[in-house]
Amino acid sequence: MSEVLYRRTAQVFVELADTLVAGFDVIDFLQMLAEHTVEIFEVDAAAILLADQRGALILMAASDDEVRLLELFQLQEQEGPCLDCFHSGEPVTCTDLSADSSRWPLFSAAAHEVGLHAVHAFPLRLRDQVLGTLGLFNTVPAELPQDTISVAQALADVATIGILNERTLREQHVITEQLQYALNSPVLIEQAKGMLAERARIDVGHAFTVIRKYARDHNRTVSSVAQDLISNAAGTTDLIAAAVAHRATRSR
Amino acid sequence: MDQQRTVIAWDLINALVLKDGKPVLIDTVCRACAETFGAQGVGVALTSELFSYEPICVTGETGQRLVDLQATLGEGPGLDALIERRPVLVSELAGENAASRWPIFAPAAVDVGARSMYVFPLMLGAITVGVLEISRGAPGRLTRQETAEALAFADAALLIQTHQLVARAEPAAVELGQVERWAEVHQATGMLAAQMDTDLTTAFVRLRAYAYAEGRGLREVSRDVLARILRFKP
Numbered sequence: 001m002s003e004v005l006y007r008r009t010a011q012v013f014v015e016l017a018d019t020l021v022a023g024f025d026v027i028d029f030l031q032m033l034a035e036h037t038v039e040i041f042e043v044d045a046a047a048i049l050l051a052d053q054r055g056a057l058i059l060m061a062a063s064d065d066e067v068r069l070l071e072l073f074q075l076q077e078q079e080g081p082c083l084d085c086f087h088s089g090e091p092v093t094c095t096d097l098s099a100d101s102s103r104w105p106l107f108s109a110a111a112h113e114v115g116l117h118a119v120h121a122f123p124l125r126l127r128d129q130v131l132g133t134l135g136l137f138n139t140v141p142a143e144l145p146q147d148t149i150s151v152a153q154a155l156a157d158v159a160t161i162g163i164l165n166e167r168t169l170r171e172q173h174v175i176t177e178q179l180q181y182a183l184n185s186p187v188l189i190e191q192a193k194g195m196l197a198e199r200a201r202i203d204v205g206h207a208f209t210v211i212r213k214y215a216r217d218h219n220r221t222v223s224s225v226a227q228d229l230i231s232n233a234a235g236t237t238d239l240i241a242a243a244v245a246h247r248a249t250r251s252r
Numbered sequence: 253m254d255q256q257r258t259v260i261a262w263d264l265i266n267a268l269v270l271k272d273g274k275p276v277l278i279d280t281v282c283r284a285c286a287e288t289f290g291a292q293g294v295g296v297a298l299t300s301e302l303f304s305y306e307p308i309c310v311t312g313e314t315g316q317r318l319v320d321l322q323a324t325l326g327e328g329p330g331l332d333a334l335i336e337r338r339p340v341l342v343s344e345l346a347g348e349n350a351a352s353r354w355p356i357f358a359p360a361a362v363d364v365g366a367r368s369m370y371v372f373p374l375m376l377g378a379i380t381v382g383v384l385e386i387s388r389g390a391p392g393r394l395t396r397q398e399t400a401e402a403l404a405f406a407d408a409a410l411l412i413q414t415h416q417l418v419a420r421a422e423p424a425a426v427e428l429g430q431v432e433r434w435a436e437v438h439q440a441t442g443m444l445a446a447q448m449d450t451d452l453t454t455a456f457v458r459l460r461a462y463a464y465a466e467g468r469g470l471r472e473v474s475r476d477v478l479a480r481i482l483r484f485k486p
Contacts, residue, residue, distance in 0.1 A: 054403050173341035176399050181338035187377030190435045191452055194442020204439045230378045
C-alpha cells in the first residue's frame with residue numbers, strides 16, 4: 001500500500017472509531033464516511049445505499065449534495081452498478097460507462113449528464129447477507145489500483161458496523177431493528193429539507209447545505225436539527241434566518 | 253423478490269375487501285396479516301398527543317390481552333417500539349431478556365398464551381402513527397421473507413391510518429397501494445406542510461390524494477411541488 005494511502009486510511013479509521021463512541025448518529029457517520037472516501041481514494045463522488053428489506057435501495061449519504069447527483073445515485077433503485085453489486089454481493093466495476101452503455105442504459109445516460117464516467121461499487125456485507133453498497137464515482141474513466149480496492153472494501157465493512165452499531169450480531173432480529181431505525185433517518189431529513197425550503201424560499205438542495213452547516217457550526221447532528229425544524233422547536237428561527245441569508249448571497 | 257411481498261400483502265387485503273364488500277379498514281390489514289402469519293393475535297395501537305398507546309384494532313383473544321396488558325401496565329414491546337422508533341422483535345417472551353426488559357408484561361404475556369411478539373412502528377420519517385403487533389404461541393424468529401411481509405403490512409396500516417386521520421373517510425384499497433420511498437415525496441411532504449401550515453401527516457395524505465385524483469404518479473406530482481409549479485392552499 002502506498003504511504004499516502006496508508007496514512008490517510010489510518011487517520012480515517014481513527015476518526016470513525018471516535019464517532020462510533022460518543023453521541024453516535026448513523027446519518028452523520030455515513031456522511032463522514034462518504035466524504036472521507038472521496039479524499040482517501042481521490043475519486044470525485046461517493047454514495048452509500050442501504051436496502052430497506054422491502055427490496056428497494058435507499059440513498060443514505062453522499063459526498064455531494066448536488067440534486068442531480070443525488071438523483072443519479074437514487075436511480076440505482078432501478079438499475080446500475082450499486083444495484084448489481086447489492087444483488088451479487090460482489091464488487092462491481094465499470095471503468096468507462098460510455099464504452100459499455102448497454103449494461104445500464106438509464107444509469108449510464110444519467111451519469112453522462114452529470115459528467116461521471118467510471119464507477120466502482122462495493123457491498124456492505126454481513127456474513128451471507130448484503131445490506132447495501134458503497135459506490136465510488138469518477139469524472140474520468142479510471143481503474144482502481146488493487147490496494148485501493150482492499151481498503152475500499154474495508155471501509156464498506158466499517159460502514160456496515162456503523163449502521164448496525166452492535167457488538168454482537170448473532171440475531172437476525174437485531175439487524176432488522178437497527179436497519180429499520182437507520183432507514184427512517186434520511187426520510188425525516190428529507191421532510192425537514194422540504195420544510196426549510198418552503199419557509200426560506202430556497203430549493204431543497206440548498207436547504208440541506210444550510211441544515212448541514214448549521215449542525216456543524218453548532219456541534220449537533222443533522223438528524224436532531226431536522227427534528228427541531230419539523231417540531232418547530234425554539235431556536236429554529238435562526239436556522240431559517242441562515243437559510244434566507246444563504247438565498248441572498250446566492251442571488252447576488 | 254422482496255418488492256413482490258408488498259404486492260402480495262395488498263393482494264390479500266384487496267381480496268378481503270372484495271369479500272366483505274366494505275371499504276378497506278385497519279381491521280382488514282389486521283386480518284390479512286393474521287392469516288399470513290398464522291398469528292395468534294395481530295393488533296394495531298395508535299399514538300397521539302393525548303394517548304401514547306391506544307389499541308384500535310385487534311384479532312384473537314391473545315392479541316386482545318396483549319394490547320390490554322400494555323395499555324394498562326404502560327410497558328411492553330409496543331411502547332418501546334414507539335419510543336425507540338424502530339421494530340422490537342421478541343423471539344422468546346419466556347426468556348431472561350424479555351423478563352428483565354419487561355418484568356411485569358413478559359410473564360403476563362406468557363400467561364395469556366404468547367411466546368413471541370414482533371412489533372413494527374407505523375412510521376415514515378417524522379410521521380409516527382402507531383404500531384403493528386404480531387404475536388405467536390411458539391417462540392421463534394421471523395425469517396427474512398416474513399420480515400419483508402410484516403413491513404409490507406405495516407406500510408399498509410400506515411397508509412390507511414394516515415388517510416383516516418386526515419380525510420375522516422374510509423379510503424378505497426386501490427388508492428392506497430404501496431408506500432413510495434422516493435426522496436422527492438418526503439421533500440414535497442415537508443414543503444406542503446410548511447405551505448399549508450399543517451403537520452406532515454396531513455401534508456402526506458393531501459399529496460397522495462391529489463396524485464390519485466389527478467391520476468398521476470406520486471413522484472411526478474412531488475416534483476411539481478418542488479419546482480413550485482404546484483401549490484396547496486391551507
